[in-house]
Amino acid sequence: MSTPKFEYQALGKSGLARRGRLHTAHGTVELPAFMPVGTQATVKAMMPEDVAATGADMILANTYHLTLRPGADIVEQLGGLHKFMNWPGPILTDSGGFQVMSLSKLRKLTDHGVTFQSHLDGNTCELTPETSIEIQRQLDADVTMVLDECTAFPATEDVAARSLDLSMKWAKRSKDAFTDRPGYGLFGIVQGSVYPDLREQSATALTEIGFDGYAIGGLAVGEGQDMMLETLGITLPHLPENKARYLMGVGTPSDLINAVALGVDMFDCVMPTRSGRTGKAFTRRGEINMRNARHAKDPRPIDENCACPACADYSRAYIHHLFRAEEMLGGMLLTRHNLHLYQDLMADLRASIETDTFSKVAKIWETGLKIGDIEAI
Amino acid sequence: MSTPKFEYQALGKSGLARRGRLHTAHGTVELPAFMPVGTQATVKAMMPEDVAATGADMILANTYHLTLRPGADIVEQLGGLHKFMNWPGPILTDSGGFQVMSLSKLRKLTDHGVTFQSHLDGNTCELTPETSIEIQRQLDADVTMVLDECTAFPATEDVAARSLDLSMKWAKRSKDAFTDRPGYGLFGIVQGSVYPDLREQSATALTEIGFDGYAIGGLAVGEGQDMMLETLGITLPHLPENKARYLMGVGTPSDLINAVALGVDMFDCVMPTRSGRTGKAFTRRGEINMRNARHAKDPRPIDENCACPACADYSRAYIHHLFRAEEMLGGMLLTRHNLHLYQDLMADLRASIETDTFSKVAKIWETGLKIGDIEAI
Numbered sequence A, B: 001m002s003t004p005k006f007e008y009q010a011l012g013k014s015g016l017a018r019r020g021r022l023h024t025a026h027g028t029v030e031l032p033a034f035m036p037v038g039t040q041a042t043v044k045a046m047m048p049e050d051v052a053a054t055g056a057d058m059i060l061a062n063t064y065h066l067t068l069r070p071g072a073d074i075v076e077q078l079g080g081l082h083k084f085m086n087w088p089g090p091i092l093t094d095s096g097g098f099q100v101m102s103l104s105k106l107r108k109l110t111d112h113g114v115t116f117q118s119h120l121d122g123n124t125c126e127l128t129p130e131t132s133i134e135i136q137r138q139l140d141a142d143v144t145m146v147l148d149e150c151t152a153f154p155a156t157e158d159v160a161a162r163s164l165d166l167s168m169k170w171a172k173r174s175k176d177a178f179t180d181r182p183g184y185g186l187f188g189i190v191q192g193s194v195y196p197d198l199r200e201q202s203a204t205a206l207t208e209i210g211f212d213g214y215a216i217g218g219l220a221v222g223e224g225q226d227m228m229l230e231t232l233g234i235t236l237p238h239l240p241e242n243k244a245r246y247l248m249g250v251g252t253p254s255d256l257i258n259a260v261a262l263g264v265d266m267f268d269c270v271m272p273t274r275s276g277r278t279g280k281a282f283t284r285r286g287e288i289n290m291r292n293a294r295h296a297k298d299p300r301p302i303d304e305n306c307a308c309p310a311c312a313d314y315s316r317a318y319i320h321h322l323f324r325a326e327e328m329l330g331g332m333l334l335t336r337h338n339l340h341l342y343q344d345l346m347a348d349l350r351a352s353i354e355t356d357t358f359s360k361v362a363k364i365w366e367t368g369l370k371i372g373d374i375e376a377i
Helices: A049-051 A063-068 A072-077 A081-083 A095-105 A129-139 A155-177 A195-208 A225-238 A255-262 A271-278 A311-312 A318-325 A326-352 A358-375 B048-054 B063-068 B072-077 B083-084 B097-103 B129-139 B157-177 B196-209 B224-238 B253-261 B271-278 B309-313 B317-326 B327-352 B358-375
Strands: A006-013 A017-024 A026-029 A033-035 A057-060 A091-093 A106-107 A112-117 A124-127 A143-145 A185-190 A213-216 A244-247 A266-270 A280-283 A287-291 B007-013 B016-025 B026-030 B034-036 B057-063 B091-093 B105-109 B114-117 B124-127 B143-145 B185-190 B213-216 B246-247 B266-268 B282-283 B286-289
Touching: A006 A326, A017 A326, A017 B083, A026 A033, A033 A326, A057 B282, A063 A072, A063 A095, A063 A129, A063 B185, A072 A129, A081 A091, A081 B317, A091 A129, A095 A112, A095 B358, A112 B282, A124 A129, A129 A143, A129 A155, A155 A195, A185 A195, A195 A213, A195 A225, A213 A225, A255 A326, A255 A358, A266 A287, A271 A280, A271 A326, A280 A326, A287 A358, A287 B253, A311 A326, A318 B083, A326 A358, A326 B327, B007 B327, B016 B253, B016 B327, B026 B034, B034 B282, B034 B327, B063 B097, B063 B124, B063 B129, B072 B129, B083 B091, B091 B129, B124 B129, B129 B143, B129 B157, B157 B185, B157 B196, B185 B196, B196 B224, B213 B224, B224 B253, B253 B327, B253 B358, B271 B282, B271 B327, B282 B309, B286 B358, B309 B327, B317 B327, B327 B358
Parallel strands: A033 A266, A057 A091, A091 A143, A143 A185, A185 A213, A213 A244, A244 A266, B034 B266, B057 B091, B091 B143, B143 B185, B185 B213, B213 B246, B246 B266
Antiparallel strands: A006 A017, A017 A026, A106 A112, A112 A124, A280 A287, B007 B016, B016 B026, B105 B114, B114 B124, B282 B286
């Protein structure tokens, strides 16, 4: 087998919603796609083959965490992230920038890069566009993300513009530092807060540099779904049609449906996995808190329309018991269910784009999701 | 299919070591057998199908814990423990007595039974021989254990004798309270601390009452392996040959080998599962602490002679990373490995009895186990 070219393949549209494929060194990703998050080289509470069984083609891993522990050198020595964590499929790594801002202490941001203290041992570390690219190469990421500054929300237009200026300089340096290898791609990240002019300026600047895909960053940071979708709507038209578009860190099932409707191809979010460990189930009829006493005797599955192992073989009563008893299997089963639900949603959306019934299918899902927890019983 | 009779089937011996089968309502258990512990209706950190895949035929669940949460009524309403926890195979439940003594507060022991405070909510509860039997019926245990008083260690012979007297009265009441159902059995429990006369007296008394199997209780409570084996050696000859013998709460791989050598058929212990969650790996060459820094770059599997998924697909370096990063997958993989190792040991011992090479195979295992952690690298 020859290594495939890294490539976005367009398969069709339904309205603005796009059906496509992303070809990478480690396999093909059916788009639109949701990527489960494997922050520390593991999708929490899941065996990797079970992640694949939910329908996920690609996962995300976090450069910041893996740099600090176990270290990119060790991952590289052990054959890269795919072998290290036993995930043979495509992997996207972030640049580490977002976590430097949100997790580490004593950050010093200069044009050169960012200096920070590890949240683990207090050691001083530096991340620059060039070192981030090199670390992601060591990790063997199929998709490498440029280092950027994720503009805080809210930000004045002046602050957002200065932040964007830095991010665009770093994007160019990232592109220069990235070594082309067959099947591997580099994504730029659009910033600009909620300001249409800045978003357009960012998208245009990145397109001029030329990337293998484009992410939309700086959203889902507190602006609310309406403003997120509005900002997406004014940003996406400025991105090339023939490259994948990735909305970073998003979101709820409703967020995914509405962003796909605008033409987004890729998502990642800790929501299904984190919720799974804390007892929150996503269903086709809204969210359920499995710790609630009303599930204690309920023989029904979490979601009667779900074919996942947690719904096939276990009652709400049992899963409720596991959470009350603080048993690991509770988080294991619920993570599996939530990821399955997310992947079922994406599969439904993909199929609906193929048959040009996207808006109808999207509405069925949205209507169901709004029924909500109380009505689900 | 007709429900099988509850029955011990003798298949052969090698020295005193016994190869047999235990037929139960929910399937057959190849003996000698190690039962993983599923205290709260889950073998911690494991999907039940993965427990079965390690080679386990039967598991143990704890009456004390399940009575307090979720309650035997709820388990019964939901179809019994097998359906509740998705373990279709045989299940043994203990009587709850041991945990009342070790976990609960404000115990009051009378001839009638034991009154205690729940360690969960402080509620006052009572356990008698009759209620324990009824709870285990509600749980739908294939093997029910009689309520006994596990004599503390050390105990004077007087104290041990008085404790034994109570346990034998309770054994009789348990037998009277137990309703015969095809495929379901009741086991008596030999007590008597480390006193040969008391052990003989207990074994004889239980045999006269007549049980479907016999457990040896009150061992592995601090007396050490030598005294445990000595006590076993003087107890087992007083038990009927045509019933299963179960050594409760034991033990290390070495304990298992030596107890099988004396004619024990069944074991349970939290050791492989608890160790798995805290980073201790059992291997054919002794124990390994996976948190130790010397594993940080080691590409080898935990145990090069192990075919479990954790050894097939993951390096020591990765598992070390998972424990350092406090990722659930560390405990999941190591639990799986440890249970696999225990089941491999039991399968080897069973095969060796069939070919009358038990002492040779036992010696190979014992020699390997003594190599120890340091030599394993």
